[in-house]
Amino acid sequence: MHLLNFGERLREERTRLGLNQGELATVAEVSKTTQFNYEKGERSPDAPYLAKVAAAGVDVLYVLTGCRATANEAGLSADESEVLNHYRSMPEGDRVAIRRMTAALAESTANSANKKSL
Incomplete structure (x- = not known):
């Protein structure tokens, strides 16, 4: 079984959200080339990038670790x-x-x- 690497998981999340590379790059305020390099594993994003894509719906915990975040917001059954x-x-x-x-x-x-x- 092939475990996805960081770039593959980032691409998977972008696709899940229905965004192309340029659209996610715009959300994250990086160039399309930078987004491409993140997804190819040639560069690693910084914390501000991760915060911006998280706000857009990317499961950053999954992208970083391969484990999906679970909802444990206070008050939810x-x-x-x-x-x-x-x-x-x-x-x-x-x-x-x-x-x-x-x-x-x-x-x-x-x-x-x-x-x-x-």
């Missing part, structure tokens, strides 16, 4: 954490579909509750 972690691992197109679905379900639930209160 185990079920909520699990759903959030699944959501974070999806490509953006799937995330859009999930947001539409949950919005429709929430609206349906609200409508049902309003009918019951009448």
Whole structure:
């Protein structure tokens, strides 16, 4: 089994987010060549780069270590954490579909509750 290296994991995360190299480079405020070199393993990014790509949705823990970050935000139940972690691992197109679905379900639930209160 081939374990992905840093550059491969960075490329995987960029692809998961639906970004091309130029788009992630813009987010991270580096040149496209620098982004290319990070993904090829020819250069290593600094902390400001990692902070910027993390803010864009890159799982930096995964990129650095190969282990996915888990949600353990205060106040989340185990079920909520699990759903959030699944959501974070999806490509953006799937995330859009999930947001539409949950919005429709929430609206349906609200409508049902309003009918019951009448």
